[in-house]
Amino acid sequence: MIKLLSVAIVAALFLESHQWIPIGPTDPEDPVCWTDWFDRDNPSGSGDWELLKDLKKEIHGNICEYPLHIKVVTTDTMTPAISTGQTFYTFHPTQGFVCRNKDQSKDMCRDYKVSFLCPCRLVEP
Numbered sequence: 285m286i287k288l289l290s291v292a293i294v295a296a297l298f299l300e301s302h303q304w305i306p307i308g309p310t311d312p313e314d315p316v317c318w319t320d321w322f323d324r325d326n327p328s329g330s331g332d333w334e335l336l337k338d339l340k341k342e343i344h345g346n347i348c349e350y351p352l353h354i355k356v357v358t359t360d361t362m363t364p365a366i367s368t369g370q371t372f373y374t375f376h377p378t379q380g381f382v383c384r385n386k387d388q389s390k391d392m393c394r395d396y397k398v399s400f401l402c403p404c405r406l407v408e409p
């Protein structure tokens with residue numbers, strides 16, 4: 285029984301660290317929504333640059349000023365960035381995402397797209 289319990293705890297910790305995304309207490313009066321996916325850059329230059337300020341500039345404010353969370357996946361297979369084994373320069377809700385080619389041990393960055401979690405009222409449909 286103890287062993288079974290410890291397996292369950294390990295499994296729960298694994299799920300928590302890899303999949304469960306804490307978004308804090310949500311106010312039913314002010315629900316949160318994920319934005320569309322954004323992909324403004326390709327990794328062919330110095331890397332894949334998906335910074336929030338650049339995205340906001342180019343899509344004219346469809347993203348809130350202070351996103352609560354960011355999710356990043358590859359554009360081709362929708363693989364979560366954290367599962368690619370690549371090294372990231374920036375991976376932050378209010379800054380955005382940057383993968384620099386020079387930080388990779390082999391190959392160049394994959395092409396990523398990003399989505400932000402914002403109050404629904406600040407996410408245009």
Ligand SMILES: [Ca+2]
Nearest residue numbers: 323325395396
């Ligand atoms: Ca990209």
